[in-house]
Every structure is written in structure tokens, then in C-alpha cells.
Amino acid sequence: MPTAFITGITGQDGSYLTELLLAEGYEVHGAVRRTSSLERSRLAHLYTDPAVYNQRLFLHYADLDDPTTLRRVLTTVAPREVYHLAGQSHVGLSFEIPETTCEFTAMGTLRLLEIMRDLPEPPRFFHATSSEIFGRPADVPQTEQTPMAPVNPYGCAKAFATQMVRIYREAHGLFAVNGILYNHESPRRGENFVTRKICRAAAAIKAGRQQKLSLGDTSARRDWGHARDYVRGMWLALRHETPGDYVFATGRLHSVQDVLENAFASVDLDWTSYVETDPHLMRPAEPMQLVGDASKARAVLGWVPEIAFTDLIREMTLAELQALA
Structure with missing residues (x-):
């Protein structure tokens, strides 16, 4: 073993x-x-x-x-x-x-x-x-x-x-x-990371336990x-x-706004009605073009990502909704 x-x-x-x-x-x-x-x-x-x-x-x-x-x-x-x-x-x-x-x-x-x-x-x-x-x-x-x-x-x-x-x-x-x-x-992401924060808020708003979500720069891409x-x-x-x-x-690059749209759409909500910008959440020296080329991993290891971005955000949001229920 x-x-x-x-x-x-x-x-x-x-x-x-x-x-x-x-x-x-x-x-x-x-x-x-x-x-x-x-x-x-x-x-x-x-x-x-x-x-x-x-x-x-x-x-x-x-x-x-x-x-x-x-x-x-x-x-x-x-x-x-x-x-x-x-x-x-x-x-x-x-x-x-x-x-x-x-x-x-x-x-x-x-x-x-x-x-x-x-x-x-x-x-x-x-x-x-x-x-x-x-x-x-x-x-x-x-x-x-x-x-x-x-x-x-x-x-x-x-x-x-x-x-x-x-x-x-x-x-x-x-x-x-x-x-x-x-x-x-993933649904196991730490609660202080923006993707988990968004998915958690979308579920909480859908469940009537939260009214608004405050974020920094929603144009940031990852x-x-x-x-x-x-x-x-x-x-x-x-x-x-x-x-x-x-x-x-x-x-592939996706923006924080893409996360918002997909998370809130997963629970049939329009994110623009619930999100507000907080200048205190703006991060200094934000890298904007971090996108990777995994050609070597694909050629040498046979590795390819199998789970799509939209499926990831939906899984995270529905997991939060289930946890609240």
C-alpha cells in the first residue's frame, strides 16, 4: 500500500x-x-x-x-x-x-x-x-x-x-x-474567499437571511x-x-461579475438588485491578467480540467443553499 x-x-x-x-x-x-x-x-x-x-x-x-x-x-x-x-x-x-x-x-x-x-x-x-x-x-x-x-x-x-x-x-x-x-x-473553499462569499450570499438572500452583498472591484478577472x-x-x-x-x-478568464451572475442565476435572482460596492474592499496592486497555459501538464501528464466554470459556481451556490436548509 x-x-x-x-x-x-x-x-x-x-x-x-x-x-x-x-x-x-x-x-x-x-x-x-x-x-x-x-x-x-x-x-x-x-x-x-x-x-x-x-x-x-x-x-x-x-x-x-x-x-x-x-x-x-x-x-x-x-x-x-x-x-x-x-x-x-x-x-x-x-x-x-x-x-x-x-x-x-x-x-x-x-x-x-x-x-x-x-x-x-x-x-x-x-x-x-x-x-x-x-x-x-x-x-x-x-x-x-x-x-x-x-x-x-x-x-x-x-x-x-x-x-x-x-x-x-x-x-x-x-x-x-x-x-x-x-x-x-469548491463548496469547501474558505469563507473569506470572494467566490465562496458570493455563493454564500446568493443562497442566504434567496433564503431570506441576508439583504445585501458588499464587494470590491467586480471587474477583476481570474x-x-x-x-x-x-x-x-x-x-x-x-x-x-x-x-x-x-x-x-x-x-480562461472570468470576472467577479461572472461569478455574481452565475451564482445568483443558480437561485433565480438578479444580482444587480442586491450587490453594492465597498471601497474598503478594494485590494492594492491587483494583478489583472493571471491566466495559465497548462499545455505542459496536458502533454506530459495527460491532465485536463473537466469541470466547467458555470458548473463550479452552481455547485457552490446550491451547496450553500442546502446547508442553510
Whole structure:
């Protein structure tokens, strides 16, 4: 039975990846912070299943700022694959807590690389990096060769971690992969992300529990995909015979307004009647043309996104409506 270790296992991507790996016959180990409440997490359906938890799914208390616990877990578990998904991943929040963002997102990755470098049999390593490393790119769409030029603390921290992964791959021979992930959403997305905020508001307004929705710039555009598609790309990248970097993206831009239209249409409402602009929600240094070219992932890994943008937003909105009901 192949063994995998996941940091950030209780997050959106971590929970979907856990389900995928379990379905593929893996034994899955995950790092959880001591403050995590597993009963209310995205893993609750697995955590409460006695046929899965402590049988094929094992959780370990460990933090990215505590290399001793990470080293102990990795030495004991000896996983064949490590998926590094943890870190402070909210772009807007990174302006408020830049030091914390860099400590966990940048230095946390370096600590993991150093630990794996010392292991007798280093596992294959996947690092979930971000399109935010490109900042305001001159090239549209972006590829694995697009220069890194981040414009926010989160992107800067990810750029550092991305380059360190490349260095450890080339200088120390680790099987280390950067997955350059463009925005990917799902019903498990954090509530402070704009897609979840919009879908949640549309459902709440439909249910009569909310009257208005305040947003920043609705013309901002992103390359949005579904998290289930992207975790499949992570798994395929570590199954390939050689390590490398891959862009995972849909190659299509959609605006926040597109999210609004689709979310409110999913519950038969006109978004223009309920949305107001709040200048305080405008984000500084907003990158406007982040759209990825996933040709390499398609050619090398056979990866293609399968879930359409409209289906994604509809799924998220109806999930919110069901939760309210």
C-alpha cells in the first residue's frame, strides 16, 4: 500500500486529495495544527468513519514552524509521497500579516525540504505554489517559464518557496515538483474567499437571511477552476517518472461579475438588485491578467480540467443553499 503525507490536510485541497488517494488505495497521513477542530473540519466525514480513520487515514499534530515534530512524523511514517499544501494562502490577508505569511509559506517549505534532504529515502515532494508568483505578468497566458514578479506578500513568499524547490531538485537531486496552481474553488473553499462569499450570499438572500452583498472591484478577472481537478493534477505529477514544474489552469478568464451572475442565476435572482460596492474592499496592486497555459501538464501528464466554470459556481451556490436548509 503506497503511503502519502499531506500538510494542510484539513484544507480544501487537502480534503479532496485525501479522498482521491484513499480511492487509489493509499495509506494517508496528514499534519494538523494543535488548534484544529477535526469534528467540524472538511475531513469530518472521514474522521468519524471507523473503517477509515486510524485504519487508512492517520492524523498527526505538527506545525510548519516546528521542524522537530515534522522530522519525527516523516521519519516514522516514511511516506513515498509528500504533498505540501499548508500555508497562509489568502492574498488580501497577506498584506495584514506579511511576517506570518512568509514564516509559514516560505520558511515552512524550506524546513520541509531540509528534513527530506536528510532522510535515508527522500519521498517524492509536491509543492502547491500559486499563479500569484507572476504578479502583473507581461506575458499572457503564463507558462512555467514566465518570470516571477510578485506584487503581494503571499506571492513573494510563494516565489521564494518555488525557487527553493527548484534549487533542491537541481542541487540535491530531490524528486521535487512545483504545481503552479491558478485559482481553484469548491463548496469547501474558505469563507473569506470572494467566490465562496458570493455563493454564500446568493443562497442566504434567496433564503431570506441576508439583504445585501458588499464587494470590491467586480471587474477583476481570474482563471478559476475546480479543486477536484487540481488535486488530480498533483497526484499525476508525482506519478510521472521525472520531476518538473507544471502550470495547472483552465486557460480562461472570468470576472467577479461572472461569478455574481452565475451564482445568483443558480437561485433565480438578479444580482444587480442586491450587490453594492465597498471601497474598503478594494485590494492594492491587483494583478489583472493571471491566466495559465497548462499545455505542459496536458502533454506530459495527460491532465485536463473537466469541470466547467458555470458548473463550479452552481455547485457552490446550491451547496450553500442546502446547508442553510
